[in-house]
Amino acid sequence: MSDLARLSINSETIKQWSLEELVAGCVEAGVPGIAPWREPVQEYGVERAAWLIRDAGLTVTSLCRGGFYTAAEPVQRRAALDDNLRAIDEAAALNCPVLVLVSGGLGADDRDLVGARRRVADALAELAPYAGERGVQLAIEPLHPMYCSDRCVVSTLAQALDLAEPFPAEQVGVVVDTYHSWWDPELDVQVRRAGETGRLALFQVADWVTPLPEGVLLGRGQLGDGHVPLREIRELVDSTGHDGPVEVEIFNPALWARNGAEVLTEVIQRYRDHLV
Structure with missing residues (x-):
């Protein structure tokens, strides 16, 4: 088996490439x-994108993203839920097993964190059965606590699992993202x-x-450039029986400003050096 057999490239990693370029580059590199984001898929056309990826022999590992359903205002909330239903349909059309969910944060004048988290649970109650019917697993992604106010009121893997547990596992699971969860003192327990x-x-x-760059949303580091024990976390994940x-x-x-093929080559080498 190739040492790249489990590798998947999220389209944001090489954002400067079009969907066609990403597909061609991954095929050439083996x-x-x-894992495309919804915007380039929608721009290309969902059915057309599905054909492109399938014809190239690639697997879609996830679709990013759904979520952002914490609004308290009814019209905004309904619009967000409808968009998530569309995201589930898009994932199904791509034969994609996982839709990543980032919950959303607080409104400009909102200080009701408990209420926002309750609305996350309410949203899952509506979305999970539909996802199950479409063969898509919703994957709750906890984000680092620094994103709690504006992007994600779910900050730990334990919180994500608590939200997932009322639903069948095939409908709702969680994302383990090293960037967001490496610091968590309960990481070992919660991954297991x-x-x-x-x-x-x-x-x-x-x-x-x-130090984190200005505008921390875009501050993720290239594999091996920072403090995350990447191989150790991968081994922890694998120890649960997960082989995805x-x-x-x-x-x-800085990666987006470079030649896309060079970035892909570097990512592959870093993956080999720090994760395989």
């Missing part, structure tokens, strides 16, 4: 999986909990570098 309950839907990797894709998702303008 990378078997891709996710594995034991069949809810470890997706494993994503990026590094944490310091290892998806590289790096938001970094």
Whole structure:
């Protein structure tokens, strides 16, 4: 088996490439999986994108992303839920098993964190049965606590698993993302909990570098450039019996400014050096 057999490239890692370029580049490099974001798929056309990826022999490991359903205002909330239903349909059309969910944060004047988290649970109650019917597993992604106010009120793997547990595992699981969870003192316990309950839907990797750049959303580090024990976390994930894709998702303008083929070559080498 190739040492790249589990590797998947999230489209944001090489954002400068079009969907066609990403597909062609991964085929040429021997990378078997891709994880597109919804925007390039929608721009290309969902059915057309499905044909492109299928014809190239690649696997879609996840679709990014759904979520952002914490609004308290009814019209906004309904619009967000409808968009998530469309995202589930898009994932199904791509033969993609996992839709990543980032919950959303608080409104400009909202201080009701408990209420926002309750609305996340309410949204899952509506979305999970539909996802199950379409053969798509919703994957709750906890984000680092620094994103709690504006992007994600779910900050730990334990919180994500608590939200997932009322639903069948095939409907709702969790994402283990090294960038967001490497710091968590309960990481070992919660990764094992996710594995034991069949809810470890997706494993994503990026590094944490310091000092954080201005605009931390785009501050993910190239593999091996930071403090995350990438191989150790991969081994922890594998110890649960999970043998799914290892998806590289790096938001970094310095990578986006470079030649896409060079970035892919570097990512593959870093993956070999720090994860295989």
